[in-house]
Amino acid sequence: SLQSTKVQPAMGNANSNERTTTLSRDTYFFITEDVQDRLRLAEKRQVNLSSEGEDSAPSAGRPQSHSLADSVADSIRQTQQLDQLQRDYESRLAKLEERSQARFQSAAGQFSAAVNRVESKFIDREAPPPCCQAEKEAVRQCYAANVRYPLRCSQMVAAFEQCVTEQRRAFVIRQRKSETAKEAGYM
DSSP: OEEEEEEOOOTTOTTSOOEEEEEEGGGOOOOOHHHHHHHHHHHHHHHHHHHHHHHTTTOSSHHHHHHHHHHHHHHHHHHHHHHHHHHHHHHHHHHHHHHHHHHHHHHHHHHHHHHHHHHHHHOOSSOOOOOOHHHHHHHHHHHHHOSSOGGGGHHHHHHHHHHHHHHHHHHHHHHHHHHHHHHHTOO
16 A cells, blocks of 8 residues: 655745655564564663763773673573573472382382282182083083084083082182181181
8 A cells, every 4th residue: 555645835835846755565664562672672772881981981982892792791691591490490300200200109019019908808819729620521521422412411511510519619618717717817
């Protein structure tokens, strides 16, 4: 977009021409607030340096080199501060990781101890011997021999079921006796 400004002729000067200025949008540029802040800061520094330069008139060339040295010193100081902050945060992070690892080890130890307590309380570590193996084998052989007539093996199946039932009863009785002994403090 174009913007025009017109200058009106002065009073009583009818022969003067009207002057028109046309500005195109391309001649404008915009800056952000950050850039404005930096420019203001630089302007303040120059004002401060020029006021210092007026106080020390004999060294007129010095303020510029002094400001350059100050800016270099400031940037070095800032870099050192950033490096120190980085080291501090890395140190804090390492300490936090050590604490976290210690807590994890403690929690893992407590968990494994709890698992061992539960297993010792509820899981019988000794695998019971296979029960009724002879009856089981007899049923298997009978079914293999009588593929077309499985009902011929019904007596062997009944004997196997009877054996399993007796083994279960014996196991339950042993469990109750051991629980009673534990409660009484004999084990």
